[in-house]
Amino acid sequence: MHVPDGFFNVAVSISAGAVAAAGVAVCLRGARRELDDRTAPMAGLVAAFVFAVQMLNFPVAAGTSGHLLGGTLAAILVGPYTAVLCMAVVLLVQGFFFADGGLTALGVNITLMGLVAVAVGWTVFRLIARSARGRGAVVAASFVAALVSVPAAALAFTLLFWIGGTAPIEVGTVAAAMGGVHVLIGVGEGLITAVTVSTVLAVRPDLVYGARGLASPLVLRDADGDTAVPHRSPEAPEPRRLGWFLPAGIVVASLLAGVVSFFASSSPDGLERVAEDKGFIKRAVDHALSGQPLADYGEVGGIPVGLAGLIGVTVTLAVGVTLFLLVRRRTRSGHESSNKVDGVSA
Amino acid sequence: MGAGHHHRIYLAGDTVVHRLPPQCKLVAVAAFALVVVATPRAWVGAFGLYALLLAVTARVARVPFAFVLRRMVIEIPFVVFAVALPFIGFGERVSFLGTALSVEGLWAAWNILAKASLGVIASVLLAATTEPRAMLLGAQRLRLPSLLVQIMMFMLRYMDVIVDEMRRMRVARESRGFVARDIRHVPVIARSAGALFIRSYERGERVHLAMLSRGYTGVMPVIGELTASFRQWLVAGMLPGAALLALLGTWGLTS
Amino acid sequence: MTPSLEVSRLAYAYPDGTQALFGVNLVIGRGERVALLGPNGAGKTTLVMHLNGILTPGHGTVTVAGLPVAKDSLREIRRRVGLVFQDPDDQLFMPTVREDVAFGPANLGIGGEELERRVKDALERVGMLEVIDRPPHHLSFGQRRRVAVATVLAMSPEILVLDEPSSNLDPASRRELAEILRSLDVTVLMVTHDLPYAMELCDRALVLSGGVIAADGPTREILSDAALLAAHRLELPYGFAPP
Amino acid sequence: MTPSLEVSRLAYAYPDGTQALFGVNLVIGRGERVALLGPNGAGKTTLVMHLNGILTPGHGTVTVAGLPVAKDSLREIRRRVGLVFQDPDDQLFMPTVREDVAFGPANLGIGGEELERRVKDALERVGMLEVIDRPPHHLSFGQRRRVAVATVLAMSPEILVLDEPSSNLDPASRRELAEILRSLDVTVLMVTHDLPYAMELCDRALVLSGGVIAADGPTREILSDAALLAAHRLELPYGFAPP
Numbered sequence A: 001m002h003v004p005d006g007f008f009n010v011a012v013s014i015s016a017g018a019v020a021a022a023g024v025a026v027c028l029r030g031a032r033r034e035l036d037d038r039t040a041p042m043a044g045l046v047a048a049f050v051f052a053v054q055m056l057n058f059p060v061a062a063g064t065s066g067h068l069l070g071g072t073l074a075a076i077l078v079g080p081y082t083a084v085l086c087m088a089v090v091l092l093v094q095g096f097f098f099a100d101g102g103l104t105a106l107g108v109n110i111t112l113m114g115l116v117a118v119a120v121g122w123t124v125f126r127l128i129a130r131s132a133r134g135r136g137a138v139v140a141a142s143f144v145a146a147l148v149s150v151p152a153a154a155l156a157f158t159l160l161f162w163i164g165g166t167a168p169i170e171v172g173t174v175a176a177a178m179g180g181v182h183v184l185i186g187v188g189e190g191l192i193t194a195v196t197v198s199t200v201l202a203v204r205p206d207l208v209y210g211a212r213g214l215a216s217p218l219v220l221r222d223a224d225g226d227t228a229v230p231h232r233s234p235e236a237p238e239p240r241r242l243g244w245f246l247p248a249g250i251v252v253a254s255l256l257a258g259v260v261s262f263f264a265s266s267s268p269d270g271l272e273r274v275a276e277d278k279g280f281i282k283r284a285v286d287h288a289l290s291g292q293p294l295a296d297y298g299e300v301g302g303i304p305v306g307l308a309g310l311i312g313v314t315v316t317l318a319v320g321v322t323l324f325l326l327v328r329r330r331t332r333s334g335h336e337s338s339n340k341v342d343g344v345s346a
Numbered sequence B: 001m002g003a004g005h006h007h008r009i010y011l012a013g014d015t016v017v018h019r020l021p022p023q024c025k026l027v028a029v030a031a032f033a034l035v036v037v038a039t040p041r042a043w044v045g046a047f048g049l050y051a052l053l054l055a056v057t058a059r060v061a062r063v064p065f066a067f068v069l070r071r072m073v074i075e076i077p078f079v080v081f082a083v084a085l086p087f088i089g090f091g092e093r094v095s096f097l098g099t100a101l102s103v104e105g106l107w108a109a110w111n112i113l114a115k116a117s118l119g120v121i122a123s124v125l126l127a128a129t130t131e132p133r134a135m136l137l138g139a140q141r142l143r144l145p146s147l148l149v150q151i152m153m154f155m156l157r158y159m160d161v162i163v164d165e166m167r168r169m170r171v172a173r174e175s176r177g178f179v180a181r182d183i184r185h186v187p188v189i190a191r192s193a194g195a196l197f198i199r200s201y202e203r204g205e206r207v208h209l210a211m212l213s214r215g216y217t218g219v220m221p222v223i224g225e226l227t228a229s230f231r232q233w234l235v236a237g238m239l240p241g242a243a244l245l246a247l248l249g250t251w252g253l254t255s
Numbered sequence C, D: 001m002t003p004s005l006e007v008s009r010l011a012y013a014y015p016d017g018t019q020a021l022f023g024v025n026l027v028i029g030r031g032e033r034v035a036l037l038g039p040n041g042a043g044k045t046t047l048v049m050h051l052n053g054i055l056t057p058g059h060g061t062v063t064v065a066g067l068p069v070a071k072d073s074l075r076e077i078r079r080r081v082g083l084v085f086q087d088p089d090d091q092l093f094m095p096t097v098r099e100d101v102a103f104g105p106a107n108l109g110i111g112g113e114e115l116e117r118r119v120k121d122a123l124e125r126v127g128m129l130e131v132i133d134r135p136p137h138h139l140s141f142g143q144r145r146r147v148a149v150a151t152v153l154a155m156s157p158e159i160l161v162l163d164e165p166s167s168n169l170d171p172a173s174r175r176e177l178a179e180i181l182r183s184l185d186v187t188v189l190m191v192t193h194d195l196p197y198a199m200e201l202c203d204r205a206l207v208l209s210g211g212v213i214a215a216d217g218p219t220r221e222i223l224s225d226a227a228l229l230a231a232h233r234l235e236l237p238y239g240f241a242p243p
């Protein structure tokens, strides 16, 4: 999904750049609360890990190549704000040090793989993890969250390309293809995320941001008299509630939609396009804004493409919700038993 | 993405391009990419001039053409995408070898291929002539927020740590009679991959703590000053400047 | 006079739940050279990591030259306490030995010729001047340990804490290190499993065992208390006859 | 009888160009226990890494029990030669101690109860049975070294090569290791900087210095040749009186 130069017109490149910069600025502020000098290396490691994970590439049928994103993993390990920074860093490094992903497309890339993927992933994660507690819940929530975040980013990509891509596509076709394939990639993403989170939870629970409330209280004793000193570890605050993140995500998203479509329709790219094309963009923007059904766009193999797109999204949601319900039931019972263990040791 | 994510992309050398301060090069390459993206796709001549400019830069920097070509594999997924465009695009169609291709799709494919390739080449040249560490210092000079620079620095270090730990683990495995030959060995690799994450983290963490214990406060002490002279900015500006001239020139010719 | 180091009721558990320290108390005066002895897994490294704030106490306090170790005093503490890690790979991270040794003093704001002088001087002392331009991870283990010692010497700390500095050193380097430590006018706390070395260098010894201080006294006395030694997996080596 | 180890005219340079070995010749008979002494950076680790094919000779040959070390004999060589690394972190890589110790024997095709028995037995010998379910990188340095020794013992190799196995061990573990080595009926090559330990354990010693073998003979003789020792940065420690 690393967009190279020339994929999007100048208008979209610049406005997505502005959105990305604004998003990163917001996250820089937010990250100060998530990071201390101890966790800065964790952010670096997560970035390196995401970088490695993104090398696992899947050829995607009609779209671009797909690969794992890592945004959800980052959010769970270091917190959503820092996660966006990690993703931004990964993309900067890939763009500047490895020539991967266009420099003018950095804004688009950061917006999609950073802002959208992290916002969606973290939101889903918190929604699930909040309703159930315990290690199992955290791991399961990571799976679902990561799974959902991938098709979400893919659909955002399609939307953006539809608005300001440099090639004419039928949004429905591409959305269907992208959505469908990325659900599969999402399963891979979910597995990797869940395995990593559970590994880290097993040996260094203190490193999982999304599970900070889980660290069991320490009981220390002094050896001289074997006196028990019940002790609560000083840090280990409750993970912050969804609070600001959801509204912030919505603001970013609407900013994105608003700014991008404004630029695109007032189109300073007269340089580039023939009149018919402009008509296409206008039409596209009208559709995006008026929310007309996608079904207008004809059909593929007998299935109306809009319908195909909807099927992709529905399948994603269905899988997500099913897993969510399963997890909730599982962890409910798991939670009770873990309570008992706590009761014994305390 | 694809092959070749290694530090090896840097080619040590002592040319004018290598010696330019990193911040100048960063800005120059970004500006060049912007000019390329802003060029209308029909101005084929302008793209030729851009390619020529990059070729000249590569010569001056003594970066072999074969090296640049090898690095361009990163682009392959998009080549695939671009090739698909004439088939999935709509609008007017022309017939070519018996298949109907979308004219608009063909143009779009050309547009993406040309711009993406130029962008990739420019970035490859930048990375080949600038050490990663220098690039970080350049970013720092360009006022990239220090938190981002710090994360970036740790990330680069961790890539080394991970590679290093992977090497250690491979040697350790082999010296105890392990040879990864068939699919049955995947679980072993997977098990040790889980350990790799924690292990790399903890090694990096201990090193970080060692840095802290030697007075580190989050900013690398800059041992040599990194100021860029006006002349150096001028030299660096030659690439995007010439590209802009080419763009304006072509505009003049077409209108 | 305020003591150099004061540790009181220090307890600590690692994030995975393993408790390593169970209430350590100790006081070390200015200019003393003290050996910290004890079996593997006793908690020596864990204790040492608290002395410049790398680990944060789960319970209890650490005071360095009158200054409690806390978040806002860390910079000052780390300027005063120089720590040589048990594993040199944890200590060396820059691309060349020169930059690695320069790192600490540069962070203290030293630059130019003074920096150059300090780097050369520290490397000279440990006999590693000739590898100054090589990458540290391409050195032999013993060479890395010597460079690790140099990185700390270059910072001229007031208190020097060394975690098994003599392991993997060849016998001559081991003696040279002893001479360096004797020549410095600083407080020294040295973890070691080499009892003759401890006796040669330190007048006082502490025995840490099972996360608490089990003995504290003159090295010579401790090393002649056979029952104490046996209880904590300490014993004098083959062929050793105290002079 | 074919010797256990035979190294002939072995030279090696690291990829960065540093040459570490300049033509090493040595022959070790079956069942011998030999100490490999020498200053830091002499090339001991480099030599040892050739003995089971981790490094490939730049020049010269290495033969193990008559079998030349080459690409297609590596599996067999590694089954026969057990190597304890100088840095235990290089040796341990699985998520738990149990899996790590089981790794080698499992590769030899051992499974089930026999595997379990070997793992427990090896850990028992080094006194680390109680940490069997912990992750190795969460152990103290000395504990890691002991587990590293166990991983190799569990493979019951014919030839045991140890790179400073006693460093970072507490004195009792050091003696216990000596007892283990003495109780095994295998060929042993042990790198060490601890000369009394070498004398206690090995009848024969080699001095490697500057990438060549500088001396080869009975340990007692070598350690009493003051000129030889001084020439290679070797010296007997404080308080040592050969019994």
Ligand SMILES: Nc1ncnc2c1ncn2[C@@H]1O[C@H](COP(=O)(O)OP(=O)(O)OP(=O)(O)O)[C@@H](O)[C@H]1O
Residues within 6 Å of the ligand: C014, C015, C016, C018, C019, C020, C038, C039, C040, C041, C042, C043, C044, C045, C046, C047, C086, D137, D138, D139, D140, D141, D142, D143, D168
């Ligand atoms: N990172 C870690 N996570 C969990 N437990 C640890 C960690 N490091 C050490 N421990 C445990 O804490 C205890 C004390 O370890 P420490 O490293 O302080 O011992 P030590 O006295 O330095 O031993 P050695 O002489 O072997 O270096 C040991 O039981 C060890 O297993």
Ligand SMILES: Nc1ncnc2c1ncn2[C@@H]1O[C@H](COP(=O)(O)OP(=O)(O)OP(=O)(O)O)[C@@H](O)[C@H]1O
Residues within 6 Å of the ligand: C137, C138, C139, C140, C141, C142, C143, C168, C170, D014, D015, D016, D018, D019, D020, D038, D039, D040, D041, D042, D043, D044, D045, D046, D047, D086
């Ligand atoms: N990875 C490497 N790359 C380049 N040079 C190396 C590397 N490892 C070791 N060397 C060099 O090779 C020489 C021999 O190193 P080696 O590790 O074999 O020494 P050693 O005898 O084991 O020393 P020590 O007693 O300190 O462990 C040294 O000069 C060292 O600097």
Ligand SMILES: [Mg+2]
Residues within 6 Å of the ligand: C044, C045, C046, C086, C163, D140, D141, D142
């Ligand atoms: Mg220790």
Ligand SMILES: [Mg+2]
Residues within 6 Å of the ligand: C140, C141, C142, D044, D045, D046, D086, D163
């Ligand atoms: Mg060595």
